[in-house]
Amino acid sequence: MLAGRIESLRKSETQEINDRAKQLMRDGQDVIDLGAGDPSFQEPKVARAAGIDAIKTGFTGYTEAGGIIKLREAIGQRYQKVFGLDPSDDSILVTAGAKAGLFEIMQLLLEEGDQVILPRPYYPSYPAQVRLSRGEPVFARGAPQNHYLPSVSEIEEKVTPRTKVILINSPGNPTGGVYNTEQGEEIINLARSEDLFVISDECYDGFTYQQDRFWTQVSSGYTKGFTVGSTSKIFAMTGWRVGYVIGRAKYMTELEKIQSHFTSSPSSISQKAAQAAFAHELSLSESIRHEFKRKRDLLAQELNKVSGIDCPIPPGAFYLFPDVRDLLLEVGLDESGDSQFTRVLLEKSGVVTIPGSAFGMPGYLRIAYLPSVVVLEDAVDRIKLAIEQW
């Protein structure tokens, strides 16, 4: 018999839709993928070259469990140069993607039944990782005007004597909401007064379109804070699997122990590639950010023309999260019809989208505006047609 905690895991709905999309592609259908969160631009050329060089020169063995020193230094410099911060009170641990970092933090902090306050809608791995670590997810939903990111009072309402961790995600997946400095500081102050840990997932930190300054938890200096970042989104290096965690040295030493028994270390080759990427660019390039903003605006504007779809313009990440509940009502479905709607869109128009229910929020869609403007325009035309024929 398998471990009981595995039974609470489902194959992700995202995965099921992606599998079906791949099958349609194999059958020769022209599919437009607005489902996956894999950036459409290429990783920096210097990263590729450094990876190749690592292989050629034989830098292919185990590394320090917490990552090579030069890469950790490069990440520290990123925080100095991009955010004007000095994370020298903290240590940096390089991980095999942000996801591994998040999981290791859960392993470090959670005991049976400890509660973790999560945003809802959520990145699906959060509740799964909490449960795998024997914790209990507790969800806090924010207001629509804050793109559903929970405010300090919405989080505070969920605090119980069993709460151990608050997890925040800004810029957020799936809604694209972003905390400003005041909101971020308020949450840290709550954590301080309740003596809670905070995990701040900031993987999309380069993807902000409305604010001059992005609030990162590192700026708070909170001693019980863990800040998680990644090369996956800002450098489009999803397959290289390099992320990092920033936090107090005493916790990072413990995380490093966990990592040494888990992944041993991130891939040596990938670390060299990531080091080269940070040395070259520090963050998402300005031209790509501009292009994303243009695509966001265009797609939202077009979707808002469709009766029954309400698509706010989010300030961050690269997703739209339109409310399609009225549209579902028009065809006689309640909000749980969002999965059926994404299947109809895929079968009738070849456009892949993800239902909000995959993120704990039925009645919505997550749409990644990663392809080119031309492809996005084609996608909107197809979506409109599929809805008309539905």
Ligand code: PLP
């Ligand atoms: N956190 C969020 C909010 C994400 O959306 C993702 C990937 O989609 C991750 C973490 C995982 O990132 P990585 O590829 O670095 O493991």
